[in-house]
Amino acid sequence: MQSNTSFRVLGIETSCDETGLAVFDSRYGLLAHALHSQVQLHADYGGVVPELASRDHIRKLLPLLREVLSAAGLGRSDLDGVAYTAGPGLVGALLAGAAAGRALAWALDVPALAVHHMEGHLLAPLLEADRPEFPFLCLLVSGGHTQLIDVAGIGRYGILGESLDDAAGEAFDKVAKMLGLGYPGGPAVAALAERGMPGRFRFPRPMTDRPGLDFSFSGLKTHVLQVLAAHPDNADVRADVAAEFQAAVVETLLVKCRRALRETGLQRLVVSGGVSANRAMRSALRVLSEEEGVRVYFPRLEFCTDNGAMIAYAGCQRLLAGQAEPLRIAAYPRWPLDTLAPL
């Protein structure tokens, strides 16, 4: 949504292990964004340690806020609203950003908005110049979610299918551990897969042989473990396992996307969330979109994973529509996407 006057919204993202801040202007688009990733902090622990994540957010928020405002050439009083991620996510991490964001809005006497993190991901492709119009089909593939969503407009989400167990990104992370790769594992598995040969081992494409749009990725882990146990541990085996695992995930997502497009008749496919950065998946979905005669949209790579820009964008749209939060620091660790208010 573009408007003739500038309405500038600060976005704050702290739901997990990235501190992200950004300013979105309703007239000029994204003005600035800054991100601090905690990957190094958690690497030695093999996963996100919630208390360490929260401690880091509270240290990084203000330096990043100063950074985005100065990059945008704005002063604090130029902000017209503050949007912060209120969930879903780690409660302590959410509270750090929510407390600072909600209090900042109060001090500046501007409205605040509690943003749903997955709505942020889902709308991230709308930050691009060539952006999809509503309605569209959204494949949301991240560390905590794998969902196919019928998106009629902002806040009008029909969940068509979702993972019954592990999310696709979670499966990447777990397989990365089995392959002795670090955390987070998605990019590392993808890089290893480039050097391997899919098809040498054969993993199932879970739930593709029956109707419906739900997913299940937890079974793939067992196949990975079995193959690794049955073969000598060497670089070729690991690369071939990574390649076949990635091929299985990508093909499964592809089959369900095709099915959902045909069932809904939607003409646009939007793919977002951390796994949408995956190159093999991007090219497979591009081919699919050509075959099906629909257009496919992705966020730019840096906005696939968590960031403040998508939160500023989602918050801006809702604030412009007159929505605002009461004087409360909102944090909802579990928060179903389909309970959001439509715009």
Place this chain on the structure above:
Amino acid sequence: MKILAIETATEACSAALVQDGDVIERYVVAPREHNRLILPMIEEVLAEAGVVRTQIDAVAFGRGPGSFTGLRIAAGVTQGIAYGLDCPVLPVSTLAALAFQSFEEAAGEGVYACLDARMGEIYGALFRRGQAGVPDLIGDEAVLAPERVEAAGIMVRLGVGSGWVTYRGVLSERLKTVVEVLEDHFPRAAYIGRLGARDFAAGRCVSAGEAIPVYLRDQVARKPRTQARE
């Protein structure tokens, strides 16, 4: 001088406005409701004082020790307000606030202030009654087993804080001179604000981004390799 003070380190949640000698406070005991309560409480104290937010000169907050999440709510709110109003921050010890309150309510030259830190430990510190009843820290604030508490050569007549509820027996054994225990006290914004006002007058301010909790307990996660050896 108008100091806004907030305190959310324990089950209690409070906000206060300290103006020269005058203190207006809201205080409730409401576990896990601080995120919902603190901002409306701030508005209430300002309204009662007839002060608007832009008149606030500095924000004092209970910087710890205390519940990790509670400390971050206070720190986050303080960062947001201080940055938004472009005013300085006054980090105040929750144990000093407890000690200050105990000196006002009871006689005695020394107090041991402590909070239950779970896992068999307390956050504690010794204070001596200073000028105008303001507590002077003796030694360091620490997270420790109550069995290790020592009087450090001063006459400790008072005890204050939730640590005394859980470890009354051990603490009385370690600090035999204690004759009075105020165990149902939680740190409060009124005392945070009054101590903050003294720091403000002395020029001991920091910037919004330096509103960071003092947790005392820093060992919060173990690396997988260390775990495997046990």
